[in-house]
Amino acid sequence: MESTATQDVMQESTGDLILRLAELNDIGIALSQEKNIDRLLEAILIAAMRITHADGGTLYRRPAGSKDTLNFEIVRTDSLKLALGGTTGAKITFEPIQLRTPEGRENTSMVAAYAVLKDRTVAVADAYREEGFDFSGTKAFDQRTGYRSQSFLTVPMKNHEGDIIGVLQLINAKDRVTGRIGPFSATDQRLAESLASQAAVALTNRLLIQQLENLFESFVKLINQAIDDKSAYTGGHCYRVPVLTMLLAEAVDQSQAGPLAGWHMTDKDRYELRIAALLHDCGKVTTPVHVVDKATKLQTIHDRIELVDARFEIVKRDAEIRSLRARAGVSEDEAVKIDEDFLQRVRDIEADRRFLRACNVGGETMKTTDRERVQAISKKYRWKTAHGEESDLLTADEIENLTIYSGTLTAAERRVINHHIEVTIKMLEALPWPRHLQHVPEFAGGHHERMDGKGYPRGLTRDQMSVQARIMASRISSRP
Numbered sequence: 001m002e003s004t005a006t007q008d009v010m011q012e013s014t015g016d017l018i019l020r021l022a023e024l025n026d027i028g029i030a031l032s033q034e035k036n037i038d039r040l041l042e043a044i045l046i047a048a049m050r051i052t053h054a055d056g057g058t059l060y061r062r063p064a065g066s067k068d069t070l071n072f073e074i075v076r077t078d079s080l081k082l083a084l085g086g087t088t089g090a091k092i093t094f095e096p097i098q099l100r101t102p103e104g105r106e107n108t109s110m111v112a113a114y115a116v117l118k119d120r121t122v123a124v125a126d127a128y129r130e131e132g133f134d135f136s137g138t139k140a141f142d143q144r145t146g147y148r149s150q151s152f153l154t155v156p157m158k159n160h161e162g163d164i165i166g167v168l169q170l171i172n173a174k175d176r177v178t179g180r181i182g183p184f185s186a187t188d189q190r191l192a193e194s195l196a197s198q199a200a201v202a203l204t205n206r207l208l209i210q211q212l213e214n215l216f217e218s219f220v221k222l223i224n225q226a227i228d229d230k231s232a233y234t235g236g237h238c239y240r241v242p243v244l245t246m247l248l249a250e251a252v253d254q255s256q257a258g259p260l261a262g263w264h265m266t267d268k269d270r271y272e273l274r275i276a277a278l279l280h281d282c283g284k285v286t287t288p289v290h291v292v293d294k295a296t297k298l299q300t301i302h303d304r305i306e307l308v309d310a311r312f313e314i315v316k317r318d319a320e321i322r323s324l325r326a327r328a329g330v331s332e333d334e335a336v337k338i339d340e341d342f343l344q345r346v347r348d349i350e351a352d353r354r355f356l357r358a359c360n361v362g363g364e365t366m367k368t369t370d371r372e373r374v375q376a377i378s379k380k381y382r383w384k385t386a387h388g389e390e391s392d393l394l395t396a397d398e399i400e401n402l403t404i405y406s407g408t409l410t411a412a413e414r415r416v417i418n419h420h421i422e423v424t425i426k427m428l429e430a431l432p433w434p435r436h437l438q439h440v441p442e443f444a445g446g447h448h449e450r451m452d453g454k455g456y457p458r459g460l461t462r463d464q465m466s467v468q469a470r471i472m473a474s475r476i477s478s479r480p
């Protein structure tokens, strides 16, 4: 049942053989360039059918992680106009072929399983006369469709690492002149084996590239998750930026008018920009959590407004003690006056306390009069520390924080936040980017620049930035 005769090859006309070899060469080049796995699998089977003049064929793959099954990936029969799997969208419902029986023995009765288990090409001249293999599935298919499966050429697909990753099965070799079905020749076998080997290498390489890309993107997401988890206030930022960046970039790509009408992206450009957008804030891994996550002006590791509250409470009790002491031995009228003064003092304390609490919540901008009032309140109340020292209500640092003009960050904290872009650039420029991703540091590193040169850290102007960096910068504006 196995064809080994080199003589057959010699008998074929040399001219025809050269043509078929040239075709095989072209197929090899085409396979190495195909990036989509489904299209690649389909191309492998179609090429094998063409080069061996087969009417039908099946491509099986061993799924990753399972060494004991063969899945139907692509099924085609030209004369039945049958095309399943791959890019056709037609699902294959055939059960996978098991390489082992439930008892654990090798399932050598199925020809595709045999080819894998024995690492051997199997040529069958007529399935209906073949004794050694179980062709009941084929016969059932024939009965359903009226087809007559006759000759089979079953070739294991072994990659450069010596792993059999699938099986190429060709069905019904057609005579090139008469179209009559006959057995596959030894030349067909050699060509199919050569093609299967090239296809296995192309497929393995493509899968490796895909796995590495998946791993790389998962790693990028891991960094973003770590950054986004630092703060509930900016959480999700690292995921929103790529989405908005790509929407803007697609809009520019489609624009028909204006200065960017001629600007377009290839799929490679899109991937490079998306990676840059995903990594734009990677430097934030070094930004302290209490700055990234600073929700109020006085918040440090904890919100110091609670300390201010406690001091107000001390001031209030001091006032109460003073008033109670003053009441001792005074007339009724004087006592009423002391009580009124005390109540007024408490009202003042409460109002100032509420005011400071309101100031603590960062807003768009803070009025000059409000900033002056914070200073005045600090001087208005004196309180005694645990060491018996009299002190203003607020420390200089608390005043600086409570009088932040806009938002919740002081100038020093803003510098810490802004530092993330310098870290981002440093980190990204240190990575050994492959050629198709070499612009990632420039795209990502420009996201806080501005068209007018007033951005940071480099103060670039629009002419000094790529369109992609400008898209990212316009998306992010002045936000972190």
Ligand SMILES: [Fe+2]
Pocket (backbone or CB within 6 Å): 280, 281, 420, 421, 447, 448, 479, 480
């Ligand atoms: Fe940023």
